[in-house]
Amino acid sequence: MAxxxxxxxxxxxxxxxxxxxxxxxxxxxxxxxxxxxxHHHLWDRAETGRYLLDDLLGDLNSGHNITQTxxxxxxxxxxxxxxxxxxxxxxxxxxxxVAAMSASGNYGKxxxxxxxxxxxxxxLGAAVEKVLxxxxxxxxxxxxxxxxxxxxxxxxxxxxxxxxxEGLLLDAxxxxxxxxxxxxxxxxxxxxxxxxxxxxTDLARAFPETPIxxxxxxxxxxxxxxxxxxxxxxAEWSGxxxxxxxxxxxxxxxxxxxxxxxxxxxxxxxxxxxxxRLAELWRPYLETCIAAFGVERSMFESNFxxxxxxxxxxxxxxxxxxxxxxxxxxxxxxxxxGTAAKFxxx
Amino acid sequence: MAASTPVSPTxxxxxxNDWLxxxxxxxxxxxxxxxxxHHHLVERPETGRYLLPELLADTNSGHNIVGTxxxEWLxxxxxxxxxxxxxxxxxxxxxxVAAMAASGIYGKTRACHGIVxxxxxxLGAAVEKVLxxxxxxxxxxxxxxxxxxxxxxxxxxxxDPDQAAWGSPVTRAPGMLMQPxxxxxxxxxxxxxxxxxxxxxxxxxxxxTDLARAFPGTPIxxxxxxxxxxxxxxxxxxxxxxADWNRxxKELAxxxxxxxxxxxxxxxxxxxxxHERPExxxxxxxxxxxRPYIEACIAAFGADRCMFESNFxxxxxxxxxxVFWNAFKIIxxxxxxxxxxxxxxGTATKFxxxGA
Numbered sequence: 001m002a003x004x005x006x007x008x009x010x011x012x013x014x015x016x017x018x019x020x021x022x023x024x025x026x027x028x029x030x031x032x033x034x035x036x037x038x039h040h041h042l043w044d045r046a047e048t049g050r051y052l053l054d055d056l057l058g059d060l061n062s063g064h065n066i067t068q069t070x071x072x073x074x075x076x077x078x079x080x081x082x083x084x085x086x087x088x089x090x091x092x093x094x095x096x097x098v099a100a101m102s103a104s105g106n107y108g109k110x111x112x113x114x115x116x117x118x119x120x121x122x123x124l125g126a127a128v129e130k131v132l133x134x135x136x137x138x139x140x141x142x143x144x145x146x147x148x149x150x151x152x153x154x155x156x157x158x159x160x161x162x163x164x165x166e167g168l169l170l171d172a173x174x175x176x177x178x179x180x181x182x183x184x185x186x187x188x189x190x191x192x193x194x195x196x197x198x199x200x201t202d203l204a205r206a207f208p209e210t211p212i213x214x215x216x217x218x219x220x221x222x223x224x225x226x227x228x229x230x231x232x233x234x235a236e237w238s239g240x241x242x243x244x245x246x247x248x249x250x251x252x253x254x255x256x257x258x259x260x261x262x263x264x265x266x267x268x269x270x271x272x273x274x275x276x277r278l279a280e281l282w283r284p285y286l287e288t289c290i291a292a293f294g295v296e297r298s299m300f301e302s303n304f305x306x307x308x309x310x311x312x313x314x315x316x317x318x319x320x321x322x323x324x325x326x327x328x329x330x331x332x333x334x335x336x337x338g339t340a341a342k343f344x345x346x
Numbered sequence: 347m348a349a350s351t352p353v354s355p356t357x358x359x360x361x362x363n364d365w366l367x368x369x370x371x372x373x374x375x376x377x378x379x380x381x382x383x384h385h386h387l388v389e390r391p392e393t394g395r396y397l398l399p400e401l402l403a404d405t406n407s408g409h410n411i412v413g414t415x416x417x418e419w420l421x422x423x424x425x426x427x428x429x430x431x432x433x434x435x436x437x438x439x440x441x442x443v444a445a446m447a448a449s450g451i452y453g454k455t456r457a458c459h460g461i462v463x464x465x466x467x468x469l470g471a472a473v474e475k476v477l478x479x480x481x482x483x484x485x486x487x488x489x490x491x492x493x494x495x496x497x498x499x500x501x502x503x504x505x506d507p508d509q510a511a512w513g514s515p516v517t518r519a520p521g522m523l524m525q526p527x528x529x530x531x532x533x534x535x536x537x538x539x540x541x542x543x544x545x546x547x548x549x550x551x552x553x554x555t556d557l558a559r560a561f562p563g564t565p566i567x568x569x570x571x572x573x574x575x576x577x578x579x580x581x582x583x584x585x586x587x588x589a590d591w592n593r594x595x596k597e598l599a600x601x602x603x604x605x606x607x608x609x610x611x612x613x614x615x616x617x618x619x620x621h622e623r624p625e626x627x628x629x630x631x632x633x634x635x636x637r638p639y640i641e642a643c644i645a646a647f648g649a650d651r652c653m654f655e656s657n658f659x660x661x662x663x664x665x666x667x668x669v670f671w672n673a674f675k676i677i678x679x680x681x682x683x684x685x686x687x688x689x690x691x692g693t694a695t696k697f698x699x700x701g702a
Contacts (some may be wrong), residue, residue, distance in 0.1 A: 044451065080450030090445045093485060097442010100435045105425030106389065140438050140483055 028063035039301035122177030145187030197240035216256025222263020245292030258307030275318035359663020373408035383694035384655035404667035467531030498541030508578035570610025576617020612664030629672035
């Protein structure tokens with residue numbers, strides 16, 4: 001679009017270098033394996049660049065067999081006016097429109113945005129219900145739940161540029177809002193950093209009926225004061241992951257490892273990483289999650305276009321296929337489509 | 347648009363951006379607020395692409411377009427599910443575009459602030475569940491009049507025995523608006539607080555007059571000044587057609603629930619053939635061609651029941667968005683400030699309840 005949002009400078013966390021990505025090519029592995037991508041965004045802001053239907057289609061049609069996708073909230077197209085708490089409803093309307101374009105069949109076989117995850121301010125307490133109701137209506141049957149980001153870390157505040165109050169998931173008012181989710185048949189996407197995982201475990205135990213999915217393997221930080229301490233972080237992170245995995249209502253999204261915050265720094269190389277390299281870097285995290293949650297509660301995700309800062313869509317799914325190469329057909333079906341379809345009721 | 351043939355498979359002119367680019371002109375009265383109450387968004391092989399970026403390029407070409415109303419044109423129908431519900435996909439799509447515009451990041455124009463869809467009125471009373479789904483898809487709630495962007499439907503009844511010979515891909519039965527089953531469906535509009543957009547050709551206007559009298563409580567708007575045909579057996583008989591058309595429009599205007607959209611005159615059916623010119627028309631030329639029709643409508647209906655419309659991109663085969671609104675402003679030059687407000691924004695806002 002000609003006039004993307006103005007004001008913000010391009011953010012390195014979202015800066016996709018198409019020319020760099022184009023330097024790497026590889027064959028698609030298991031091109032027939034059906035994939036549900038349960039986590040991608042659509043946006044058009046100066047800060048993020050543009051990633052709308054055309055851009056997503058370019059990735060979906062790059063060789064893997066993507067049958068359905070789930071949109072994740074990212075502050076896209078919030079209403080410019082009206083009551084503050086209702087502004088995120090605009091994002092659900094926008095995405096339902098994209099889903100309708102896809103459902104026309106004019107843009108290929110992938111059912112794009114077949115599920116929609118929006119956001120709502122849980123700190124509204126019980127009053128969040130009317131926001132959720134509006135989102136259910138705006139989603140035309142596709143709205144599945146919300147993400148409420150609580151990611152924050154005082155130690156790496158400078159590197160992560162995410163400033164939020166600590167302990168949001170322990171806040172009584174937030175939990176009052178959270179309680180509305182299961183009553184309405186909605187799911188919860190959690191995004192937080194590894195030191196915060198115990199807060200989610202506490203929440204999941206308090207609400208055993210609410211389906212919860214941890215995003216991006218629980219955000220093991222590899223930047224700032226955590227840089228150079230990968231083994232220590234891994235040990236702390238994996239302990240938290242095993243405790244969380246013991247909550248039967250919690251699922252995990254296997255991905256997001258292309259984000260800068262994990263500290264793999266693949267962007268510094270001349271060539272974009274091949275899937276072999278990505279699989280090597282990501283395998284310990286993915287395998288630990290699968291061991292803790294089982295394939296029935298694990299789902300691979302692209303987290304595009306955020307992870308597009310590190311690799312192409314083709315290389316990303318090839319990397320996941322390499323990591324899963326020892327799995328049975330049934331396990332693969334769960335990891336690449338079944339768990340996502342079940343969790344998001346697709 | 348890829349195709350360069352003057353007539354597209356839709357039977358309409360193909361917009362040719364290279365031809366249109368050969369003429370630009372200063373925008374008249376650039377501050378006058380305009381609500382464009384009739385445009386489409388579409389992407390099909392036979393139409394080319396006209397989505398939000400293409401619309402914005404037009405609405406940002408100099409005039410002060412504060413809002414628009416989306417009109418159905420077979421866009422983004424659902425590929426699967428019950429046949430009667432397929433047009434609900436178009437409302438979801440348009441509402442999504444409206445949400446993009448309402449985010450404010452694409453400028454001030456509230457694109458698709460109102461949405462007019464399609465539902466098959468010949469379903470009779472059973473059309474109600476389609477209309478209810480469309481109200482909800484537009485962000486409204488059934489039973490709460492005035493909520494949401496979905497405002498009503500268009501049900502095209504335009505037909506002529508020569509239509510196929512003109513190259514139109516569509517043929518419809520005559521007298522659709524007179525059918526009892528269609529009227530049974532039509533009756534649901536009023537009870538749901540919805541509007542009716544009618545597109546037909548001038549020999550059919552009396553059908554709409556009959557319908558409007560049968561349903562005096564339903565807000566009706568006749569699209570494209572009532573479709574005075576200038577093709578086929580009507581070619582070369584402009585005066586005769588005008589007289590017949592004008593009589594029918596005056597009769598229609600006696601129904602207080604009927605409004606008229608001033609535009610669509612760039613469509614092929616009107617027979618002005620400006621697309622054949624080596625240079626695209628300027629606004630003086632278009633105003634000269636269109637003035638008699640538009641003035642006759644304003645005289646019959648009054649400014650409070652008339653609204654200028656772009657009918658883009660269908661009309662884009664005959665001139666640019668910038669030139670079109672200049673042409674309308676030239677025609678309206680003699681109007682008072684309050685009449686201009688009505689013609690360019692007020693009537694559309696009131697008819698489609700865009701404030702609500």
